[in-house]
Amino acid sequence: MSDKAIVVNNVRKTFKLNTSGAASIKTALLWWKRRKYQTLDVLRGVSFEVGHGECVAVVGRNGAGKSTLLGLLARIYRPDSGTIQINGRVAPLLELGAGFHPDLSGAENIIFNAVILGLTRAEAIRRTPEIVAFSELGDQVYAPVRTYSSGMVARLGFAIAVHVDADILIVDEVLSVGDFEFQRKSFGKIEEFRNKGGTILLVSHHAEAMRKIADRCVWIQHGEVHMEGTPDEILPAYLAKSESDLRGSPPGPVKIEGPDLGSA
Amino acid sequence: MLAELKELWSFRELLYTMVQRDIRIRYKNSILGFFWSFLNPLATTLVMTVVFGKLLNNDVKNYSAYILSAYLPYVFFQSSVLDSSQSILSSIQLVKKIYFPRELLPLSLVISNFIHLLLGFFVFFLLLLLNYLINPGQIPFRLTTIYLPILLVISFMLSLGMSLLISALNTFYEDVKFVMSVALYLLLFLCPVMYFIENIADNPAVLRHPLWFKLYNLNPVADLCVAYRKILLAPTDVAISGSIAKAHPMPLPWMWVAYSAVFSFLVLIFGYSVFNRLKWRFVERT
Structure with a gap:
């Protein structure tokens, strides 16, 4: 099956919601009496494929299950049922600079993050100058990360992720980092990655950007694949639907977003 | 489990980086750096030596060496488990964003504690040598020291196993950490660190009820403490409370070592x- 970069087959994911907050033995014992928690079916049988060198954009409203899907592809979650096959090395850009340690310098964090993403130490050390140059941090890279601005952290995170020779990039709304100039540069880097035959799966709300780089769109609604096709087919339909949702009945009770559960 | 071990092997570069990072962070903001890792064992040994060696008049030559030889492995176990208990939670942001084998988090902490243990034994031998140079007498180093690697391997397995268990449980129930910090503190009294195993074995009260001694020996950390002390230092007579004669040192009980290994x-x-x-x-923890 290695003719495809990503094969997602009938994947389901349900989250259990614990309404009481604290994780403690006390809560567990209280639950014992009336064990009830809400479940949330975030993904209900999603299937799609991404070929090598393809760029697929996933669209959908907040809470449709996009970020959960990306989390599954990045192996942060395991599906409850169904299978996910990935052929190639994945660099997930889910949250830039998530793994940085504030007390270590940018340079030390480069090594650590690059090794997590699959480089060897030697390779990571060799790449460092290139990464530093791309991130435009200059000598600041020797200062502890806690002294960085959020833009600097994001720039460094992005620079690392695109320099680890991944085969597949998984991108979650991170193309809007840094100032205009840096955005242009990171966009260029993504396109360069594509031209070299890399596979990209991205989530974005930025229609213009998706039209520019995506070959195909997958529209996810209520945890299922609603439509699949070229950006020109999907995006107008998706935008029209979003607009009619907005104009139509006032938004009902706010749905809890799947991807944010963990951090809540 | 085999598949997991194979994957772990493929992440060995990351493990190396994590251990290095852990050691660096630990001493990043302190001037004396690595010295602090010896401060705790040395200060503890000093206080115990004063109290048990001098004030309680436990007439044993080189008492502090006997304490340190057992305190180092105890502290390794204690701090490995305590450090790892928080390892998943303190890196939860990373765990939520990037895949890597989660066991690397406790494993890297156990390894960095193990490095401290090795350095601790290095200082221990240095102190033995220093003591010998100041008061020459019997050569303090013993041939049985060659068994040290065996004991180190056993200690490592025990600490790692406990650390994996505790770190996983503590991720869901943070009470585990508090229970463990009390349990590990009490463990110090249940291990022959500030006293000798002969104090227990030859105590008349214990001799009348041998079951107590058997129960005491179920604790693998205590068995390991005995073994470390016996292979590293010369046997010594020990004064026993409630009896006039001193107890002769018992030989190293290999049965206990085998038990603690298993x-x-x-x-x-x-x-x-x-x-x-x-x-x-871990990521779905609520």
């Missing part, structure tokens, strides 16, 4: 399988 191995297997069962749920 026990530690089982703890490791059990701890790792519990960890593997729970590790996918």
Whole structure:
């Protein structure tokens, strides 16, 4: 099956919601009496494929299950049922600079993050100058990360992720980092990655950007694949639907977003 | 479990980086750096030597060496488990964003504690040498020191197994950490660190009820403390409370070493399988 970069087959994911907050033995014992928690079916049988060198954009409203899907592809979650096959090395850009340690310098964090993403130490050390140059941090890279601005952290995170020779990039709304100039540069880097035959799966709300780089769109609604096709087919339909949702009945009770559960 | 071990092997570069990072962070903001890792064992040994050696007049030559030889492995176990208990939670932001084998978090902490243990033994031998140079007498180093690697391997398995178990459980129930910090503190009294095993074995009260001694020996950390002390230092007579004659040192009980080896191995297997069962749920913790 290695003719495809990503094969997602009938994947389901349900989250259990614990309404009481604290994780403690006390809560567990209280639950014992009336064990009830809400479940949330975030993904209900999603299937799609991404070929090598393809760029697929996933669209959908907040809470449709996009970020959960990306989390599954990045192996942060395991599906409850169904299978996910990935052929190639994945660099997930889910949250830039998530793994940085504030007390270590940018340079030390480069090594650590690059090794997590699959480089060897030697390779990571060799790449460092290139990464530093791309991130435009200059000598600041020797200062502890806690002294960085959020833009600097994001720039460094992005620079690392695109320099680890991944085969597949998984991108979650991170193309809007840094100032205009840096955005242009990171966009260029993504396109360069594509031209070299890399596979990209991205989530974005930025229609213009998706039209520019995506070959195909997958529209996810209520945890299922609603439509699949070229950006020109999907995006107008998706935008029209979003607009009619907005104009139509006032938004009902706010749905809890799947991807944010963990951090809540 | 085999598949997991194979994957772990493929992440060995990351493990190396994590251990290095951990050691660096620990001493990043302190001037004396690595010295602090010896401060705790040395200060503890000093106080125990004063109290038990001088004030309680326990007439044993080189008392502090006997304490340090058992305190180092005890502290290794204690701090490995305590450090790892928080390891998943303190890196939860990383765990939520990037995949890597989760067991690397406790494993890297156990390894960096193990490095401290090795350095601790290095200082221990240095102190023995220093003491010998100041008061020459019997050569303090013993041939049985060659067994040290065996004991180190057992200690490592035990600490790692416990650390995996505790770190996984503490991720869901943070009470575990508090229970463990009390339990590990009490463990110090249940190990022959500030006293000798002969104090217990030859105590008339214990001799009348041998079951107590058997129970005492079920604790693998205590057995290991005895073994470390016996292989590293010369046997010494010990004064026993409630009896006039001093107790002669007992030989190294290899049976206990074998018991603690088997026990530690089982703890490791059990701890790792519990960890593997729970590790996918770490991110979904509510």
